[in-house]
Amino acid sequence: MFTVKSAFKHFANQLQQVRFRHSSLNPQQEKVVNQLSVLSAGRKQPKLLKLCNEDYIKHRTVMRAWALVRSNKKKRMQESLRKQYESMEEAAEELKKLSPQLYEIANQHQYGKRFPIELRVPTQYPPRQIWFYDYFPKK
Numbered sequence: 001m002f003t004v005k006s007a008f009k010h011f012a013n014q015l016q017q018v019r020f021r022h023s024s025l026n027p028q029q030e031k032v033v034n035q036l037s038v039l040s041a042g043r044k045q046p047k048l049l050k051l052c053n054e055d056y057i058k059h060r061t062v063m064r065a066w067a068l069v070r071s072n073k074k075k076r077m078q079e080s081l082r083k084q085y086e087s088m089e090e091a092a093e094e095l096k097k098l099s100p101q102l103y104e105i106a107n108q109h110q111y112g113k114r115f116p117i118e119l120r121v122p123t124q125y126p127p128r129q130i131w132f133y134d135y136f137p138k139k
Contacts, residue, residue, distance in 0.1 A: 025033065051059060096103040 049056075049059065092103070092107075095106065
């Protein structure tokens, strides 16, 4: 009888036979390659949990709660960034009203000027070393 399960097994067997025929590696090398492929397990799907109904409900509840915590944190962060952006826009409009010349100078594109490599990239956390006391700029 032809079923999906039997078709899948047949396909998997054919795939392994093709892999084995086209492989230029000996069995020992093949084993090493398979062991190293474990390192790339992040791209593979995790195994399904085999849980009883009660444990499954607990698992789903915890996962939903965690997803809710993450989404709330993301919303707070987006709201904070939105407020910062609106504040910057408001300050720019204020400068434009007070002094159009300063506004133009402040928004002028400076060719050849890039973000200095010496500066630390802005992050959410403070640096491990607060200040470089022996720093001298490149000339």
